[in-house]
Amino acid sequence: MNNHAPVMNQEMPPCAHKPRPYGGPTRDDVLAERRQYYNPAAFTYYEEPLMIVEGFMQYLFDEAGRRYLDLIGGIVTISCGHCHPSIVNRMQEQIATLQHTTTIYLNPLQSELARRLAEKMPADLNVTYFVNSGSEANELAVNMARAYTGHTDIVALRNAYHGTSSTSLGLTSLHTWKYPVPTGHSIHHAICPDPYRSPFAGTPEEIAYKSAEDIRDLIQFSTPGNVAAFIVEPIQGVGGVTYGAPNYLKHAFEITREYGGLCIADEVQTGFGRTGERYWGFENYHVVPDIVTTAKGIGNGAPLAAVTTTRDIAEALTSRLHFNTFGGNPVSLAAGLGVLDVIEEDRLQENARAVGKHFKAGMESLRKSHQLIGDVRGIGLMLGLELVTDRSTKEPAAAAAGAVMEIAKREGVLLGRGGLAGNVLRIKPPLCVTIADVDFALSVLDSALTEAVR
Numbered sequence: 001m002n003n004h005a006p007v008m009n010q011e012m013p014p015c016a017h018k019p020r021p022y023g024g025p026t027r028d029d030v031l032a033e034r035r036q037y038y039n040p041a042a043f044t045y046y047e048e049p050l051m052i053v054e055g056f057m058q059y060l061f062d063e064a065g066r067r068y069l070d071l072i073g074g075i076v077t078i079s080c081g082h083c084h085p086s087i088v089n090r091m092q093e094q095i096a097t098l099q100h101t102t103t104i105y106l107n108p109l110q111s112e113l114a115r116r117l118a119e120k121m122p123a124d125l126n127v128t129y130f131v132n133s134g135s136e137a138n139e140l141a142v143n144m145a146r147a148y149t150g151h152t153d154i155v156a157l158r159n160a161y162h163g164t165s166s167t168s169l170g171l172t173s174l175h176t177w178k179y180p181v182p183t184g185h186s187i188h189h190a191i192c193p194d195p196y197r198s199p200f201a202g203t204p205e206e207i208a209y210k211s212a213e214d215i216r217d218l219i220q221f222s223t224p225g226n227v228a229a230f231i232v233e234p235i236q237g238v239g240g241v242t243y244g245a246p247n248y249l250k251h252a253f254e255i256t257r258e259y260g261g262l263c264i265a266d267e268v269q270t271g272f273g274r275t276g277e278r279y280w281g282f283e284n285y286h287v288v289p290d291i292v293t294t295a296k297g298i299g300n301g302a303p304l305a306a307v308t309t310t311r312d313i314a315e316a317l318t319s320r321l322h323f324n325t326f327g328g329n330p331v332s333l334a335a336g337l338g339v340l341d342v343i344e345e346d347r348l349q350e351n352a353r354a355v356g357k358h359f360k361a362g363m364e365s366l367r368k369s370h371q372l373i374g375d376v377r378g379i380g381l382m383l384g385l386e387l388v389t390d391r392s393t394k395e396p397a398a399a400a401a402g403a404v405m406e407i408a409k410r411e412g413v414l415l416g417r418g419g420l421a422g423n424v425l426r427i428k429p430p431l432c433v434t435i436a437d438v439d440f441a442l443s444v445l446d447s448a449l450t451e452a453v454r
């Protein structure tokens, strides 16, 4: 089967955008050049890697001008839409005016975006430091927590993904991403509260309670009896859209604070309205973290990330010199300001809520007709389908997940993939995706799930 040429059995909703004629090197040449000169650790999706040369809102175009519905948004990075015109305009204006200054001078965009983030956060979280990536943001958050508390140990969750730099990789808890090299130190991983694969029995709430108590055990058995921080993705992204019952975070935060630790919410995937009901993922659980890290969606594709915390905690960094060359790069900040405006103007949080609800209902109904679907999870436009070969043993169906992705791509739908075994289909599109797009995607998923087990 040639997976590269889409066979459009189902109709994608119309799109007025016409991609420019592509005049660059052929896909085969790019592939050959990449294989020769690019580090092979950078993996590609699909048996026949896809070349993307243009994007418009929720759609991507390959070199032949074929359109794809993008349901993963460059790994949950495109919040507002590919090349959203008003964000592009702001970035173009900025790059033609001032491209770089760093933090040693005042720059109006830096303080404005910091203020705008403070206005979106709970009251005391009103001081921000800008960096370039989620990994960096989490490293900085951990450093701040250690400097502030005077403690060293950190508790993260099993099945977490917090990045790939040294400390962040230490926080990450998926063996598939960990090299046998020293990463991070004094980091302990508590049991993930996801009820689908929990080692604990009981209702989701009981599992959440027992999982939170595992943090207490870890602190008592593996640390000096205090911790610098507990870091958590309100919904685990790379781990496969996993999360605990609503009582989990409240209890986990209480235990952490009891032992002197700060609570860090990694909002790299869940922030900026993606969960629909709330602007921040943690708000779904009625907790207030001490530090919030953001990246990906904050820049809609521009390298921008942030660590937002209280003034008190932020002050801890002033005990030494601290510097980040691109922290608060004006072009990235222009994108960030554009993102905050577009989320309001295009009512993207409301769209994530309504379209996400429709999508999840459709996924639940696919679960009734496809035994392959073991679990349907998610909130808003952060959704996951866990595929299993057998619903009672929950054996991960990784090969089927790969097959569904290939078939969906052939039909014009790009999905993401996650979970420790790679058996979770991740659906986290740009927040501008429509009900018509979702109906198309559901019908493609329906036929792909059938074909994948044939």
Ligand SMILES: Cc1ncc(COP(=O)(O)O)c(C=O)c1O
Residues within 6 Å of the ligand: 075, 132, 133, 134, 135, 136, 138, 161, 162, 163, 164, 233, 237, 238, 266, 267, 268, 269, 295, 296
């Ligand atoms: C929740 C979460 N935190 C941190 C990161 C790391 O971000 P980056 O790849 O920008 O370093 C990611 C990346 O996927 C992520 O999903």
